[in-house]
Amino acid sequence: MGKIRRVAARRHHARITISDVAIRAGVSPMTVSRVINSEGNVRGSTRAAVDAAILELGYSPNRAARSLASASQMQVCLLYANPSSTYLSATLLGALEQARENDTQLVVAECDGEADAERTIMDQLKGGISGVLLVPPLADSLYLLNLLKELDVPTVTMGPQLVGERISSVMIDDRSAVRTMTEYLIGLGHRRIGFITGNPKYLVSEVRKSGYRDALEAAGIKWRPELVATGLFSYRSGLDAANRLLALREIPTAIAASNDEMAAAAISVAHRHHIDVPGELTVTGFDDTLLATTVWPAITTIRQPISDMSHAAIDLLTRSIRASRAGSNTECQHLTLDYSLIERGSSAPPAQRVPRD
Amino acid sequence: MGKIRRVAARRHHARITISDVAIRAGVSPMTVSRVINSEGNVRGSTRAAVDAAILELGYSPNRAARSLASASQMQVCLLYANPSSTYLSATLLGALEQARENDTQLVVAECDGEADAERTIMDQLKGGISGVLLVPPLADSLYLLNLLKELDVPTVTMGPQLVGERISSVMIDDRSAVRTMTEYLIGLGHRRIGFITGNPKYLVSEVRKSGYRDALEAAGIKWRPELVATGLFSYRSGLDAANRLLALREIPTAIAASNDEMAAAAISVAHRHHIDVPGELTVTGFDDTLLATTVWPAITTIRQPISDMSHAAIDLLTRSIRASRAGSNTECQHLTLDYSLIERGSSAPPAQRVPRD
DNA sequence: TCACGGGATGTTAACGCTACCACTGCTGCC
């Protein structure tokens, strides 16, 4: 008895495919593909018909088939080193969303220090990633940036635009942000404004300090070195810095800290000195981390659109990967997104000194 | 003149495929596939040969081809509602890693409240997701769990194992964790131990309180209602609860709070009452959030292995999706992972009352 | 001795999409 060769009728998933759309629109699958990928050389009427069919059938392309056929399976690596979890989670959310949109696999890797970062990058490259996104503080590392440039790995940073480095970046204008904050304090009536810097080893610290100076200069307020205390971005360093500022003969009526942690520390020091915040002392932060709303009073601060930034960064990265694969040498881009000043309970006009109306 | 049909020699990506491995190992691609997917019915020696070939060639399977062939393009949705960013980032990291391993697309969606969650779930289902991971506090919502069960959507929660609910979950043993913490306090010599509960509307609050009672009972310490203050998990509610406990005629020598925020609040209240922590009062938290190490003294607390939990949860979820697709009706599982007690500066033996040696 | 069962392995045909041509008209130009 002859054997009947049953053709494997792989259960049809009832999924709508490109062919379904093609039939519906009365064209070939290839044309549908062209429409989907918004290639040129498709007549307007054809395009419209296909679009209509897609809409009617609720078609959405199969990502797996797409990357298989186009051999464009993209993986990018988001590299971080102990940032605050607020920053990390916001970054991840934005990056994930954009990665999904761009049909790209997101790999997240932690490392501590540059040496470890180098190792991690090499490992990831072996693992098949085709681009790297650096978030602070790694985004600040000239060493890493040079390494990545030598390896010719498409890279985007979320951080300061490094002079001379031809690497794309997404950021806010830190200088202008601190200037805005300082101007806000001046607007409240403060004249004696202390400033707690960030860790001098990071470029962004210097940048933020410049914003403070800019505002003072613009308002014609003399810059006093004793009102600037160096911090390291940590709570502990904030305690020390605030102690120094509050030990001055004439204490400031406001303190602008370079991040929320140090601002929280300043509030704590003030309370220990029985100085009321904001009644006797205004304190402001930077970053709008969880901490800003946890302490009492809640901290007036600057919010970076972190999710939007990582969103944009991933988009930039995937584009530049595609471009470099296509052989075209794209210029690197620098995106600047808008920050916002979040006014909370830790800031108020100065008390007695400048009586207001 | 006949046309010569040139076969499109799609540029070979020099990528190592399953066939390369098969040739090297002297078997068929199918056998290699079986080895990769660790299916049964492969002889040990064959398996070894294939493994060797894989190693030699540095082969790694093409994810796109895999999901295409197995029609297993899986998307799972991680649904969250304003959890702490510490929790969120840890969850995301674990989930991302496992999702990658299981070749699954992770979609993250935020929502606030049950009504919004329902809408989000419906949207995501339309978007093609095939499973849902609920993280606290959504994991606690009977309403959502019932909804998901009715919709027959594979679901895993990171949270309490709800009685009667046939939904898989991953968690730590909260009851035992609080018991451990309380026993630690008793071991330090504390006898008068206050407890700040979580928001009564969440099951986990009750569970944690039971752990406190367990420990007291086991140590033969009488349970005093006045030593239990109800909180809501928030910093503010922690202030109120701590104020109540510290207003007692005889104040406790230790306070165990149901989370770090309330513990931080308790420390703050103690300081305002000029009570030294941990000299005169020990305070402990739960969760090991960023806050635990930010405040001073740093809080002794319980750490949940959050990344490991989401890791496990995603694995559970993808398995159950695969199972439900295969038609087999899997039992739901409940995984319990280990917690750890992190000893920090906020705990010490009680002061004068119980002189030690 | 031989059919039988079942474990181990091979074969074939998808999965849904796109690269790479081929083809069809039409325009423009010598």
Next chain:
DNA sequence: GGCAGCAGTGGTAGCGTTAACATCCCGTGA
């Protein structure tokens, strides 16, 4: 008129893997 050029479209053959069979082989029991 013939032919190159080009926009618009279609046909075909994969991309790398796995599902569903088909086949082989070896030990067993009748």
